[in-house]
Amino acid sequence: MCVMNFKRRNFFKMICASPLILLGASRMKTFANVALTESDPTGQALCFKLNAKSVDKKDARCARFEPSQNCANCQLFQGKPGDKSAPCTIFQNKIVPAQGWCSAWVKKA
Ligand code: SF4
Numbered sequence: 004m005c006v007m008n009f010k011r012r013n014f015f016k017m018i019c020a021s022p023l024i025l026l027g028a029s030r031m032k033t034f035a036n037v038a039l040t041e042s043d044p045t046g047q048a049l050c051f052k053l054n055a056k057s058v059d060k061k062d063a064r065c066a067r068f069e070p071s072q073n074c075a076n077c078q079l080f081q082g083k084p085g086d087k088s089a090p091c092t093i094f095q096n097k098i099v100p101a102q103g104w105c106s107a108w109v110k111k112a
Contacts, residue, residue, distance in 0.1 A: 035090050035096045035097075035098070036098070037097050037098065038088075038097065038098045038099075039051060039091065039094050039097040039098060039099050039103075040053075041053060043094070043097075045094060046094065046105065048064065049064070049093075049105040049106045049107050050062060050064040050065035050068075050104075050105055050106045051094075051099075051103065051104070051105040052103060052104050052105070053100055053102075053103050054100070054102050054103065054104075055068070055070075055072065055073045055074075055102055055103060055104035056102075058104055064106060065106060066106075067106050067108070068104060068106070068108075072104055072108045073101065073102050073103065073104050074089075074091065074099045074100060074101050074102065074103040074104060074105075074108075075101035075102070076110070076111050077091075077104075077108045077109055077110075077111060078109040078110065078111045078112060079091050079092045079093050079107065079108075079109060080099065080101070080111070081096070082101065086101060087100065087101050088100045088101060089101070093105070093107045
């Protein structure tokens with residue numbers, strides 16, 4: 004009886020969570036078609052720039068920047084070599100340009 008209740012409870016939890024999972028998945032798809040802008044609040048917090056050449060290292064948020072870094076050589080850039088833009092996982096798959104940069108940059112493996 005107790006096992007039955009446990010299984011039933013888990014079943015109902017799963018049913019209740021399903022719409023939330025689907026909603027999350029649909030939002031990810033939506034962001035996949037949205038370009039990240041420099042005015043995005045998360046982008047501003049992470050010093051996101053559409054072009055790495057415009058990064059100001061004197062800005063404390065951008066202090067990690069090195070001239071060799073850009074979105075194209077970042078592990079979180081989801082594009083293939085040569086793509087001009089692609090989704091970025093740290094920004095919920097919003098589109099970033101290959102020549103962009105932010106302080107979450109991680110060397111591509
Ligand atoms: Fe570009 Fe990487 Fe920052 Fe995403 S995490 S915006 S790919 S530097």
